[in-house]
Amino acid sequence: MSCLRSCNWGVSVAVLVGTSGCSEEVINPVQPNEGGGGGAVAAVPTAQAFGWQGLQEHFTQDGVPCVGEVTVAIGDRLLCYAGADDKLYCAGGVYGESYGTSFVDAGLEGPLQILISPTTNVETGNTMCVVLRDGTMQCRGYGNYNGQLGTGDTQPQPQFLPWHGRTDIVRAATSTTDQYCVLTTSGQVHCGGLLFGGPSTTLMGSAASVAIDTSGAAQLDPPDVFRASAGYAACQVRSAGLVCNSTTKGLPGQVVDGGLIGPTMEQGCLLDSSGSVTCFDLESTLQGPYFAEGQVIALAVNGYSPSICAVYADGSLWCMGPNMNGELGTGDTSPLLVETEVAPPGSVRVGCN
Helix, strand or coil: CCEECCCCCCCCCCCCCCCCCCCEECCCCCCCCCHHCCCCCEECCCCCCCCCCCCCEEECCCCCEEEEEEEEEEEHHHHHHHEEECCCEEEEEECCEEEEEEEEEEEEEEEEEEECCCCCCCCCCEEEEEEECCCCCEEEEEECCCCCCCCCCCCCEEEEEEHHHHCCEEEEECCCCCEEEEEEECEEEEEECCCEEEEEEEEEEEEEEEEEECCCEEEEEECCCCEECCCCCEEEECEEEEEEEEEEECCCCCEEEEEEEECCCCEEEEEEEECCCCEEEECCCCCEEECCCEEEEEEECCCCCCCCEECCCCEEEEEEEEECCCCCCCCCCCCCCEEEEEEEEEEECCCCC
16 A cells, blocks of 8 residues: 655745654555556566656556557646547646646647756746657747747747757757757757757757757767656766765666655655656655555656656656646645645557557
């Protein structure tokens, strides 16, 4: 059974660990639903395989590797996921549009990867890019100071536009919100934004994977890097575990995803290959598990967001956090003080081929 913590966070930051005054309540975890989410993943996420931000695709089922597409991402004002019907669903808002406090169809089909950056300068000044099956990366948002949204200029973009008009994009990476790199069908890596030619793009070379570090530098086929954390890439999944600011958390060879939690980035959470989530203070040991132990197949954590979310094998979405802008899709702005189901089984696209 999963032990869920009921904590008094206040309204500005989710304090997941190291909190006195937290009560513990034992509940029955959600069980996999064989019919949910377009064919539930009776699998666990795989460590030691390169993973792209906003996407979990490597799983192990009955000891056999398989590939799926579980797509979810969170920001400080926005939460989006790929639905079982292969459409993009979002709650909260992005520059140019408010989705409201419940999940709605965001108007894109075939989302494979979601990248969300933080709110800057103005109340709705966030951005997001979504890689689609059609080979485009659709971007919109306020923070386009270095032309990173691929519009050909440095102006805010209130509607989705394809990044530099490309139709051959397979995957994408970002880090500090000032730049994006894409991997194309020909195996080439193109980058744009700060350090990469501004509104134009720079061909970086050929690779099978790419990660951007906190300096904004692109790492092509980085050795011993299996994933960069979403949002601000202060953490990397490595062989030793989740490495954040020279601190390593988790067991060697078992960490799948993870990162720090905003806005202070003094705490974080990670997903391991057993399908369990644990959280930590940078100065303390792991605590948890959070969410239903052994049921989590994808984790949404962002260095700029005080909330975290987890996709279960039955296609349900669970979250905890302040929810100040209604981005957790609950229909209101009330904080979620414990792990709470915000989208029912069958909502999120899950599956393993």
